[in-house]
Amino acid sequence: NAGVTQTPKFQVLKTGQSMTLQCAQDMNHNSMYWYRQDPGMGLRLIYYSASEGTTDKGEVPNGYNVSRLNKREFSLRLESAAPSQTSVYFCASSEAQFSTEAFFGQGTRLTVV
């Protein structure tokens, strides 16, 4: 069982470039999340998807878009990367809202220069 798989693990972008972070889970979870983690800030929710076909903004959505492609996959897109988006990004999934535990991917370390 792979759990939650994120790609890529590392990425360097130039300011203004675009990219998509991919996330897939094989646990048949309904809810999926994208977080960013910055030093001293903990985890902040960017976007989430409570179920297939729905997406909602979290705490820090500006500069990002998401797609819940199907129940397994939830991608995060940076249309025009900015240095402020340098961070570690984590995808997570959980069974349902008001759920039990969340399962995390290993993270994507993104640097925007």
Add this chain to the structure above:
Amino acid sequence: SQQGEEDPQALSIQEGENATMNCSYKTSINNLQWYRQNSGRGLVHLILIRSNEREKHSGRLRVTLDTSKKSSSLLITASRAADTASYFCAFPRDDKIIFGKGTRLHILP
């Protein structure tokens, strides 16, 4: 902010000692969870305590929940070097799971 708040932000103890971390939150919850993050890795779920529970154990972990004070504590007994990590409390809110900023725990040899 909807985040929980962990206290202390950082903690260093000798191997073998007990470590206690606290989490406070602002709204009513139906459960509270604790996660561990080793450096450079994703978060790993440790334990979940429901709002109708006051205490829960899992191995060397003991979690308490006081809903009247809106606070929880995580106790790690007989600490080991491998317990060095960051620890986060988290709770469901609407369709989301909200995380605190974490406590960095360092176990000294």
